[in-house]
Amino acid sequence: MKKRYEDGIVPGSSSRARMEMATQLREARCGLHMTQQALAEKAGTKKSNISRMESGRYNPSLDFIVKVADSLGKKVTIRLD
Numbered sequence: 001m002k003k004r005y006e007d008g009i010v011p012g013s014s015s016r017a018r019m020e021m022a023t024q025l026r027e028a029r030c031g032l033h034m035t036q037q038a039l040a041e042k043a044g045t046k047k048s049n050i051s052r053m054e055s056g057r058y059n060p061s062l063d064f065i066v067k068v069a070d071s072l073g074k075k076v077t078i079r080l081d
Contacts, residue, residue: 015056021065022056028072029054043071 029039029050036054040047044067052058053068060068062076069076 014059018059019056022054025050025068025072026054028069028074032072034072039068039071043068 029036036050037047040050043050045064049058049060050068053060066076
C-alpha cells in the first residue's frame with residue numbers, strides 16, 4: 001500500500017499548517033532542553049513520531065497533538081483565518 005505523500009508532495013495549505021506546528025513543537029521542546037526521546041516517552045509514543053512531527057512529515061490526529069502539547073506543558077490553540 002502506498003503511503004500518503006510518499007513522493008514528498010503535500011497539499012499547499014496542509015503543508016504550511018503542518019510546518020508551523022512542527023516549528024512550534026520543536027521550539028517548545030528545545031526551550032525545555034528536552035530530547036525527542038524524552039518527549040516521546042512522556043507522550044507515550046515513539047521517538048520517530050516526534051521526529052516526523054518536527055519535520056512536517058507526519059499528519060497526527062488532533063488528539064495526539066494535544067497529548068504532545070500537554071507533555072510540553074503547552075495548550076493547543078486553533079485559529080481560522
